[in-house]
Amino acid sequence: ISMKCMNSYLDRAQSELNCRLGEFGHYCPVCLAVLHHLVDCSETAALTHAAEYKRKYYRICGESHLQAFLSTPDEFLAPCCPHDLPQPYLLPRKLTEFQVKNKFPQQAEMKGFCPVTYIDGKQRYEALVQGKLEYAVEYRGRLYIFETKQKQDKFLRMPETYWDQKLPCKVPPLCEPVSLTSLPTLGYLEQGAGVPVIKAMTAVGSLKPKFPFVSIQRSALLYVAFYLKAFNPNGTNSTRQKYKKKLASFEENSELIPYLSLVMRGGYKPPSERPVDFDFKLNRFLALKVLGSNGGL
Template sequence: MDGLKSKWYIWECLIKEISISMEYIHTYLRKTRSEFQRQIGEFGHYCPVCLALQNHLVDCSETASLMYAAEYNRRYFKMCSTQHLESFLASPDQFVSPLCPRPLPEADLLPKKLTEAEVRNRFPQQIEMKGFCPVTYLDGKERYEALVHGSMEFAVEYRERLYTCETKQKQYKFLSAPEVYWDLKLPSKVPPLCEPIPLTSLPTLGYLEQVRNTPNSQMNCSISAHGCQSKLFFFLPTAFNHSSTEHIRQMYKKKLASFEENCALIPYLSSLMRADYKLPSELPVDFDFKMKKFLALRDSPKAKSANLA
């Protein structure tokens, strides 16, 4: 580049040259991946070294990089690690046909991951083992304590059956060796299902019971408040019935406000009327007014009706 030009000119030239180089690199990678897909070997994206040495199905398709890929006899093979790549390059004949000890199973016998949406779309097909994780159960020597529910997040399919695993690591173990875990039998006694039940699906009495037992629930607070303030007029409506008209609700809200004000008279007067006598000048200004109001409640028609009841 001409160094006598301005720095802006040099910068534009650099950007142009780098863009051309990056386009070449992207084109090369795109063609390489396309060629890899066309010339992929008999094991597809599964590591042939894992299958030959450990009888494990290790799917490398989620790794976009071709760092561990190798070419042999004009075919491409993909390994899972540097160590297995070196093993393949050292003696490729023992990992491919006809000398490989284990061929790749047929496509319908290969396990695969499922998303939660894919599992739900398979309804009404049921999950095998009642949703318990087969890997946890077998690795736990098929004991009752090893019966742990799997998660829909780690679902797998094998031989047209659905399974859920406890963790991602357990899902990987199932996918690596599905023949080991796919046909387990549950004991006659299993832990109860722990699926959450929506409160709205319960009968009316069950719904009220559950909501009442929920700490700090709106119904719990309302009932507690009503119990604390219903000493005088326990029959007064709550004034919050949404099936009533706005006029009716406003009328009873006013009655409720008056009711709460009257209920507050008892603790107020009892706090001032102690054993020690106080001069009228020592009492609050509104003491006489609230005392007369409290005594007037005794003679009200509602109070007499409550006493008769």
């Protein structure tokens, strides 16, 4: 009941906020007035830096700007504000990769090169860097993609500085992605599974496991198989956890041979002089004989 009341209160508070937002919507009026930056606060769920003035709500980007707004709010609002918020159709907005793909056949401006990197790099040839679909923005009906999230945020703050550019006649060659399935077998394995296999081989080479009653070659192969399953980024979390436990158990069982060979050196020792866990580990070692000889691994 308490959670239901809290959710109901939050829903009503959010509804009231949307109804009573001032003329700047979710944009920070201080950033717009002082820096002429468009800083969208809508992605911040908390209202820690929100202010109420003349029965209107205003979203502020941070503590320093909040204090400035509270001290002299009229300086940041019409008619004293030096800059008006652009019309909604002139505001930039982020796009997801899915939204970008749904805009096909519309192409990204500047052939996909990052406009922020190009301008900040003084429009040199070296500053022509391909953007990534995960950092996309729509502005004035055009599509732009950026090198990093920081460059995307910079465009969102100052779109007028970066939006209208022309590429030089000479540009770097576009790097088209190569499908893995189009590669020959060795190339497919190298690009698709090279890094995980190298990590698995490094791990088995460092540990050099020898499972009881199993050959060295088969022990290494089993360890690599468990390792690849345990750290497969494409596997489900439950599958990875399952094989991480198998890998840990395999490592523990492989330690039985050096342990027993060290403890059992020399003559006979009565039970009172043996390590506490000796009998347990010896019985565990002998029980693995059936598992190893039957190929139950």
